[in-house]
Amino acid sequence: MKSFLQPESVAVIGASSDPRKGGYAIVSNLKEKFSERLYPVNPGSREVCGLPCFRDVTDLPEAVELAIIFVPSESVPDVLEGCASKGIRRVMIQSAGFAETGKRGLELQNRCKEIAEKANMRLWGPNCMGIVNGCSGMVASFIRTDAWQGRLRCGDVSLIVQSGMLSAGFLVQIMNEGYFGVSKACSIGNRCDVNECDLLEYFRDDPETAVVAMYLESVSDAARFRKAVTALNKPVLLLKGGTTSRGAEAARSHTASLAQDSALAEGFFRQIGIHRAFDFLELADLTKAVTLWKGKTGGKRIGVVTFSGASATVATDHLIQQGMEVPFLSEQCKSALARIFPSWAEIENPVDLWPAIERTGRMSAYRTALEMIIDDPCVDAIFVHAYVDSTILAPLSEALEVLQRTGKAAALWVIGDASAIKMLRTRVEAMQIPLFTEIVRAVRAISLLAG
Structure with missing residues (x-):
């Protein structure tokens, strides 16, 4: 896998001098990483992106470590034959038009596999976006450079x-929104050879990978997949496509994936400790939460701190529905909290802070409540709901700093002014606290802590 993910030399077969074409984007992207040993191949061009262009892969000055093919599908077998004769052993086919299109495409894909097997060659794809290595800066993809x-x-x-195009769109959103930094982003398409198991096995010993997030429409080899996930010993999050009959039909025409029983798949993933997401936004949410909570502990027992009785009720309902617990607080914790509440207030989990805010002020109420609750042995993790605007931003941020001194994970659900929320997000993420603007997304994330 290293030759795919960290190659020293690359050829792009199907390179284009037209900036509107994917064959141009691949070379343009790779040129940002490679100052030399990058070879465009196209018989109709003399140069691409300022690099001399070769007529055929057999004309290259060396057997490159990785060849990327971006030509019409019917031409791919001939190109593979040329790669084989040149001694190239790692090839990525980004072109579409294979098994995902039906019988004829499947025959073409099988022909490619036969050529590769005879040449002791590994194939990536076809019908894929390629690879982005965020740590080395290599973008081996047709994604636009300006994206x-x-x-x-x-x-x-x-x-x-x-997936192919969706991989590009999802990655661009992750980068634009700043969800998390990327080690490797791997679009595997039809998986005619290299599949998710190969990558999971590689990531096990990859020091640059601590968390793996996946979108799959099927699992290539259940036994190998189970073994790879278990040996990985790193958090794995998954969005599974094709969970309905119509979705499975769409998956067949998208990446030639065969349907798998949804209930059996759900049990299988749960058994091996995979965290499920149910849309791409949630996959990004959960992944971000896991990365922020690195080194933190969790569990089912959630201490809830809010500024409203209604949000306390709704948060409790959602947490229970997700299999979490909202436990009674210890007597010691309740006695300590009583100091900031009026005498008439009933103190229990979830903690509605409004009476305390009215009595002692927002920062004092939040800070004291959080100090007491994080030390309560009855609580495994903290769920905080707050309102924020420009006047409240500073005191709320200061109050939340108390959460940095605990090893317990915390999640924050906020409502209020959009610009203040954006500033608060930056501050709390530096404290290892994920921020959410929707309660369902927040609760789904903190439910990961149940194990």
Whole structure:
């Protein structure tokens, strides 16, 4: 896998001098990483992106470590034969038009596999977006250069996505929204050879990968997949496509994936400790929460702190529905909290802070409540709801700093002014606290802590 993810030399077969074409984007992106040993191949061009262009792969000055093919599908077998004769052993096919299109495409894909097997060659794809290595800066993809330049940030999350164009769109959103830094983003398409198991096995020993997030429409090999996830010993999050009969039909025409029983798949994933997401936004949410909570502890027992009785009720309902617990607080904790509440107030979990805010002020109420609750042995993790605007931003941020001194994970659900929320997000994420603006998203994230 290293030759795919960290190659020293690359050829782009199907390179284009037309900036509107994907074959141009691939070369343009790679040129940002490679100052040399990058070879465009196209018999109709003399140069691409300022680099000399070769007529055929057999004309290259070396057997490159990785060849990327971006030509019409019917031409791919001949190109593979040329790669084989040149001694190239790692090839990525980004072209579409294979098994996802039906019988004829499947025959073409099988022909490619036969050529590769005879040449002891590994194939990536076809019908894929390619690879983005956020830590080395290599973008081996047809994604437009201006979509990622200046936004790609190295992190410890690796993505495995069984899609082409959606991979590009999802990655761009992650970069634009600043969800998390990316170690490797891998679009595997039809998986005619390299599949999710190969990558999970590689990520096990990859020091740049701490979390793996995936979109899959099927699992290639259940036994190998189970073994790879178990050996990985790192958090794995998954959005599974094709969970309905119509969705499975769409998956067949998208990446040639075969349907798998939804209930059996759900049990299988739960058994091996995979965290499920139910849409792409939630996959990003959960992944971000896991990365922020690195080194923090959790559990089912959630201490809830809000500024409203209604939000306390709704938060409790959602937490219970997700299998969490909202336990009674210890007597010691309640006695300490009583100091900031009026004598008539009933103190229990969830904690409605409004009476205390009226009595002692917002920062004092939040800070004292959080100090007491994080030390309560009855509580495993903290769920905070707050309102924020420009006048409240500073005192609320200061109050939340108390959460940095605990090893317990915390999540924040906020409502209020959009610009203040944006500033608060930056501050609390530096404290390892994920921020959400929707209660369902917040509760789904904190439910990961149940294990």
